[in-house]
Amino acid sequence: GAVVSQHPSRVICKSGTSVKIECRSLDFQATTMFWYRQFPKKSLMLMATSNEGSKATYEQGVEKDKFLINHASLTLSTLTVTSAHPEDSSFYICSARDPLAGSAGELFFGEGSRLTVL
């Protein structure tokens, strides 16, 4: 089946630095990718919808300048947490929609990236 790969799976950084997380669709072209944040024992929180070749659509309350999303190709979207602070520590997950899999597009999730900001 389709695979979405996220990298890195774990990252520790110092406060004030920026961290980039990559999300790749390995065997399909994803025109739309989604970025989520998950707090401990909580459900997913959609942060933004990333469309290839255009600006991302951010959910209410998500800072665009803080969480930079780039979807430069049909197989790669990146999330950059800029000037990270300890409160940005979280589990970040991406998903990608395979437009060829059904009318609404089958959804495949990355393995997630655990960010710890010291």
Next chain:
Amino acid sequence: KNEVEQSPQNLTAQEGEFITINCSYSVGISALHWLQQHPGGGIVSLFMLSSGKKKHGRLIATINIQEKHSSLHITASHPRDSAVYTCAVISNQFYFGTGTSLTVIP
């Protein structure tokens, strides 16, 4: 008011029991996903539904578009089914339920 309501939030069952998790939504949708996440694990989309019913092994998912309701059933539950199950609907955007934490006791 949440666009997607899920129940129950927590569920403990004995091995072998039949389990039902419910999801109601208030928006028009093009599809609904049932997601599974094991403790410390990644997320898997179990089903994508736009109508009717789907079955995969011991898992069955149904959706009633008119009533804006979906259910996920697990037959002959097993401890390995212990996970968080979340419904997510695709409207003009994604809406997520709050998740149901299922624990199946041997």
